[in-house]
Amino acid sequence: MTNAQGADKPLVLVVDDYQDAREMYAEYLEFSGFRVAQAQNGAEALEKAFALLPDVILMDLSLPIIDGWEATRRLKSDERTRAIPVVALTGHAMAGQATGDQQVSCDAFVIKPCLPDALVAEVRRVLAARKASAAR
Amino acid sequence: MPSTAPLTPPAAPGSEARTESEPLSADRERALLWRLVDAVTDPCFFTGLEGRLLIANASARQLFVADEASNAGRRRAVELNQRLLDTALASLATGGASAVRRRDLSLVDPVEGTDLLFELVSTPVQEPGCTPGVVCVLRNMTDLGRATRALGESYRRLRASEQQARSERLRLDLILDSVADPILLTDPAGGTVLMNDPAERLFAAPHDSGEATRRRARTNDAHLSSFLSHLLSPGNARRWRGELPLVEPGTGAPMPMEAVASKVLSDQGETISIVTLLHDRTEALEKARLLEQLRAASNKLEAKVHAATAELAEQNEKLRRQAFQLEQASAAKSQFLANMSHEFRTPLNAILGYTNMLLQGVSGEMTPQQRRNLQRIDSNGRHLLQVINEILDITRIEAGRMPLNAADFELPELLQEVMAEMDPIVARTKLAVHTALAPQLPPVHGDRQKVKQIVLNLLSNALKFTHEGSVQVSADSAPATSTVSISVKDTGIGIAAEHLEKIFEDFQQVDSSPTRAYGGTGLGLSICRRLATMMGGSVAVQSTPGQGSTFTLHLPRRMRQA
Known part of the structure; x- marks a missing residue:
């Protein structure tokens, strides 16, 4: 699943249990010049994140086994993955009102439906912000 | 009238004792006669024909003779008595032929000064060899007269008190009869002594009345007798109270009576009589009955109120449950x-x-037809997304x-964004769309996203329902009310007056038929109005069918959450 064409390309971990959406975003991200890794539940997401240490993680929040909130919390509480920006994806507009703790744990929120180009724009924005804060 | 020697008895002839056998001398006889005459208690005297007192015994002298030693009172009394006697004798002298004459003579007791009444009995003496004159005897009638007068007085008093008693009895009868309640006086044997008219009507039916009436009166009387027996048997209470189930003798109508009987006791504690007072309880019982009915009605009412209250509480509880279920259903619906x-x-x-x-x-180039078809998929998909x-x-x-x-934002910037977003759609129309901003619009504190959503909705509606002419978006402020307003004015089809409110309801378009000419969920204006209300504002509409509509969003400059 991993597409290692060049180490200079940022690696995006796409986490979504809905295969069509996950592969769609993966395809478009690759089309847009990213390396992509995929995970289909929270547990797999944590495993991949610790193994690959991606540059950014696209995290759907409603996931089986371990949900997106919990996975994000664990990533943010681990030294190795704390700095990796997490873009939360949610189709639940009503559940999208995160409480304070949850909100700070994610770096950005994207509400589905989200067109692939809009998602890629958001990923680029987050990476740029990360780069800017890392340069500081 | 001067007193003379013959009036007084001669000096005592001596105290020498004489025996019966000795013949009496003339002087001794005279002295004896004088003593005899003086011993008579009634005044006796002998007067000459001219009225001069010639012989008088001691009692007479007491009345008619006063000597120098007597006091002035006695002399005046004696003088008065003399004159009264003269007058009496003179009237006797001119009297008839009868020898012995009697008449009353009032004199004065010269010693006591009291009145004395005498009967004067005079007998003329005309015998040869004797001084003619009149022998008079006075019989003291004073006590007798007094007794007679006293008797007369007693009799008069008796008559008066009898009169008084009679009138009092009459008055008492009147009073008793005027009392509406029956009153009876009974002797200790149980016999009726007295009853007033009301009592008579109950217990004594007239003889000419019917058999039934008399029978009822007898029954009443029997009730009374058995009631009175409580008091008549000795040693019982002084008062007795009870209820008598009497009837009106004439009609047989029930007349429940309350009776109170009291013994009248003598000073020795013996029962003289019994007074019985009866009081008609019909009215009181009727009142009590009505009161009881009233109470029953009141209780019934109270019970009804209780029942109604209970039912109400139950209904309330039901409603509460229903409201709760409704709330849950609503929450479930929202969740769904x-x-x-x-x-x-x-x-x-x-x-x-x-x-x-x-x-x-991404998948390579497409033919123009493929591209056009994909664009149709895209626009339909977007529409579906908007509906969702x-x-x-x-x-x-x-x-x-x-x-x-809530955040601060500027209206001009917001409208600029709206116009930019709508530009692709505007471009497909032949409408003249422009904005008109009032100078110096104040910054607004509110939910920018929601305001934008409302204006976008109003503008897209205007574009949808306007085929030719223009659409103008304008912004203004009213400092007096601290509000701002954004209006979208079109020259479209307009809305009939009867539909002006309906268009704000959920899922409503003027034409709701499946074959309607205009797309959309019909939720847009409903959402606009609700969002505006949430922000403390409102959405108003003015429209003339065929000429166009103006939708205006009014917002407080500083949002207060509704």
Whole structure:
């Protein structure tokens, strides 16, 4: 699943249990010049994140086994993955009102439906912000 | 009348004792006669024909003779008595031929000064060899007269008191008869001594009345007798109270009576009589009955009120449960819609995403026809997404889960954004669309996103329902009320007056038929109005069919959450 064409390309971990959406975003991200890794539940997401240490993680929040909130919390509480920006994806507009703790744990929120180009724009924005804060 | 020697007895002839056998001398005889005469207690005297007192015994002298030693009172009394006697004798002298004459003579007791009444009995003496004159005897009648007078007085008093008693009895009868309550006086043997008219009507039927009436009166009397027996038997109480089930003798109508009997006791404690007072209880019983009815009615009413209250409470409880169930159902509905919208979005996300990718040439170039078809998929997908979003908005507003994020923003910038977003759609029309901003619009504190959503909705409506002419978006402020307003004015088809309110209701368009000419969920204006209300504002509409409509959003400059 991993597409290692060049180490200079940022690696995006796409986490979504809905295969069509996950592969769609993966395809478009690759089309847009990213390396992509995929995970289909929270547990797999944590495993991949610790193994690959991606540059950014696209995290759907409603996931089986371990949900997106919990996975994000664990990533943010681990030294190795704390700095990796997490873009939360949610189709639940009503559940999208995160409480304070949850909100700070994610770096950005994207509400589905989200067109692939809009998602890629958001990923680029987050990476740029990360780069800017890392340069500081 | 001067007193003379013959009036007084001669000096005592001596105290020498004489025996019966000795012949009496003339002097001794005279002295004896004098003593005899003086011993008579009634005044006796002998007067000459001219009235001069010639011989008088001691009692007479007491009345008619006063000597020098007597006091003035006695002399005046004696003088008066003398004159009264003269007058009496003179009237006797001119009297008839009868020898012995009697008449009353009032004199004065010269010693006591009291009145004395005498009967004067005079007998003329005309014998040869004797001084002619009149022998008079006075019989003291004073005590007798007094007794007679006293008797007369007693008799008069008796008559008067009898009169008084009679009138008092009459008055008492009148009083008793005028008392409406029956009153009876009974002797200790149980015999009726007295009753007033009302009592008579109950217990004594007239003889000419019918058999039934008399029988009822007898029954009444029997009731009374048995009642009185409580007091008549000795040693019982002084008073007795009871109820008598009497009837009106004439009609047989029940006359329940309350009776109070009291013994009248003598000073020795013996029962002289019994007074019985009866009081008609009919009215009191009737009142009591009415009162009882009233109480029963009141109790019934109270019970009804209790029942109604209980029922009301039950209904309330039911309503509360229903409200709770309704709330739960509403929450379930909201949850369902939220879930459904998620279920809608997930596939829609893929549809729109892949379409978007294809249009971007991710899978290579396409023929113009393929591109046009993909664009149709794209626009229909977007429309479907808008519908889903609107349903979700309504659901969130109804569930009270539509958050407001307040911030300061400028109206000109907001309108600029709206115009930019709508530009592709405007470009497809032949309408003249422009904005008119009042100078110096104040910054607004509110939910920018929601305001933008409202204006977008109003503008897209205007574009949808206007075929030719213009659409103008204007902004203004009213410092007096601290409000701002954004109006969207079109020259479109307009709305009939009867539909002006209906268009703000959920899922309503003027034409709701399936074959309607205009698309849309019919939720847009409803959402606009609800969002405006949430922000403390309102959406108003003015319209003339065929000429156009003006929708105006009024907002407070500083949002206060409704």
